[in-house]
Amino acid sequence: MRIVVTGGAGFLGSHLCEALVRRGDTVLCLDDLSTGRLENIEHLRHLGCEFVRADVTRPIDVTGDVDAVAHLASPASPPDYLRLPLETLAVGSRGTENALRLARQHGARFILASTSEVYGDPLVHPQQEDYWGNVNPIGPRSVYDEAKRFAEAVTTAYRGLSVNTGILRIFNTYGPRMRPCDGRVVSSFIVQALSGEPITIYGSGDQTRSFCYVDDLVRGLVAMIDSTEAGPLNIGNPQERTVRELAELVLSITGSSSAIEYFPLPQDDPTRRQPAIARVQGALGWAPEVPIEEGLRRTVQWFAARPDAVAAAARSLRGAQSDPERDRAATDPSPAQAHLVSADERAVPSRA
Template identity: 50%
Template structure:
């Protein structure tokens, strides 16, 4: 799915493009022939995620924070600029709130001023600990304001409200609610369950499960997420489009741990800890809207995606030094 401006390839801004999903999106856009401007403050992203494209003439990197005024011309923009893993957004709580408010408003203002399209990456966290299952886009959520997750959950909810207000003022904006994307270029210490389990299994350390592991999640491989984001950008935005983007296959966390142990061939034990505060009990997206309007559904099975992610982390763990460096993995277009 290509984005065109007047029949020509577009100049596309990817905010947060040095992060996990953003770096995959940057590659896909470059393969399609677009000029790509990546804006990232590198608080949770890494230039090493983009090492293989830094020399491309149509790629430009700007180290900047979207919470500050930004003077960049673009035809379309994807906003993925926000810490997304619990350890990161809890450590950077105020910065997370600023990215979701000041940052989103800056991008929306720039898009409106330039007549550009914008896809804003929201999250399934806007549903909180849902009382409706699976979660359709019409569900308003069950979220608390006074929790360790609130900087992210409520920040993303307010970001959607900003999108709503700017859409009323003529901004061509779309909202993507992402559900548990995983794959290569996740940070090995980012605290999300897939990377935690894989790194622990490959290192022979216990896999930590909070509670009894009966809580469920739905995991979507990154190439499927990127494809959905591109299709969403190409969708006309007469009404404010809001889409769940995720894999409707639901899995218990304990079953994910056992699957990772099986696929890695690890004999690492599973270690149980008390339940995490405000941890949602169930998550599963209803994606009927995306199936109908975007002609999209996930194509990569969990087993296949995990095998590719395990291969990536095998390389990561072989890299010398104390800091994280991306392995020599190149995402397929």
């Protein structure tokens, strides 16, 4: 199959591109590199993965066959979507519509990578797909939450136009290729532990998350591409842990002596998060397999092999991520990434 992956140079997107290439698919990776990195896919570019630097909020024109479109493009961590609020809204709205138009034009399967954030700070636990959520539409997280809720709505509308669409609601995912400075709880804790900096916990640490290793998550994405399921389907690890337990586990795996510091909980930060996965188990035969201890060991090894990036991220995390300018400097792609994009990569290539 020939599969278009938007956001394919990002954390999840690059792992999906790799899984598809390794099973024999041809992949067209679209990414504007606002949060993605070329190094994530460099090893794939001679294995059937084409890269195009493209902004999917503009019309997408791909010639040749397209069998599936996986729409993963979006800033996905709070520091990213808070510094890119309008871009986040645009990629969730115009970007999703453009990706859907591409799928409709080619008669292709369309997969939306939605998020557990559509449930907001849930009043129902665990979260099942028929729960409508508890979302603040004007809160600080709304640019991401509402962009994804709109993306689900427009994906559902296109299914009514006979487009073969599917929606996956992705819960917290972690693993190699996470950006050390992305501000997510797993990457932040690992960076701080490896650097000997205090571990930053917001709130009491009793709030819960459910962490899914990236290899497991990508198996579910591939299975969804191959199916005709409409969804929405939750996909994530239902094993619930407190944020404090995660911090203690990271300290144990790294052998770090970092202290734990507590800061106020950000507005609208969910207090409990756990997916109900009976539907995805029944529809796709999917369930997570990698224990969190093993997944964290692999992730720590990946971070430890990049000491310069870890040291830079540690400086941006020091003192509870409270400096927007410092965060922007740490999270913006480096100029070195931009010059790697050649002129012929700025237009979508043809494929017979």
